[in-house]
Amino acid sequence: MKTIEIEDDLYHYIAAQTRQIGESASDILRRLLLGEQQVSPSSVKSSPEALAEHATPATTTGRDNNPGSIFDLVxxxxxxxxxxxxxxxxxxxxVLARVHKKQFSKVLEIKGRNRLYFATSAExxxxxxxxxxxxxIPNTGFWVITNSNTTRKKMMLxxxxxxxxxxxxxxxxxxDLL
Structure with missing residues (x-):
């Protein structure tokens, strides 16, 4: 197996193309570059551990008819x-913004007592x-404060x-993923 270095935006694009739990970057690239018939089904992990890492939201109303959830992509x-x-x-x-494109603007409602957490501009x-x-927030028109402590970031998530x-x-x- 060989190792290659790629830029972050390309890595995130490849990760966003995941279709099955446990699909490796090699499997994704093979599918994208060589076509569906070249993907080996035995290369996709289906162990209980891999499946336990993923779940779906309790409700699908927030998923914009997207077949995945954040757990399918992260x-x-x-x-x-x-x-x-x-x-x-x-x-x-x-990733949340990608999965919930139509609803992600709801983050603008999340505020601290004296501070905005999200906005549509840095200004x-x-x-x-x-x-x-x-x-x-990458690949969105939304901005977030980042100077808060980890506990505050977890609360915002x-x-x-x-x-x-x-x-x-x-x-x-x-x-807890943070």
Missing amino acids: SRQDLQAESSVVGRFLYLLS ALSEAGSSTNPKQ TETAVKLGYSEQDAERIR
């Missing part, structure tokens, strides 16, 4: 590729508080998941 390997808490936070938010977050360190229709239990599982 793996431990994806998260380990992000070296910082902020990177993992932005990555998880971007809006900067005007709403000092040292917010706004970052754009939990609230986001609940707003998007996940059960409290699955929202906690998403939070």
Whole structure:
């Protein structure tokens, strides 16, 4: 097996093309480059551990008729590729945005007592508080503050998941991915 280096945006694109639980990057690339008939079904993991890493939301109303959920697109390997808490936070938010395109604007309702957490521009977050360190959620038109501590980021992920229709239990599982 050979190792290649790819840029983060390409890696995220490949990960977004996952169709089955446990599908490896090699399987995804083989399918994309060589076609469906070249994918070996034996290469897809179906162990209880691999299946346990994934679940579906308790309700499908927040899934925009998308056949997947965040658990279908995020793996431990994806998260380990992000070296910082902020990177993992932005990555998880971007996957939630991809799965829930039509509803993701609900994040704008999530606010602190004296601070905005999400906005549609960096300026809006900067005007709403000092040292917010706004970052754009990848592949979206939304921005989020990133200077909060990890506990606050986990709370923001939990609230986001609940707003998007996940059960409290699955929202906690998403939070724990951070």
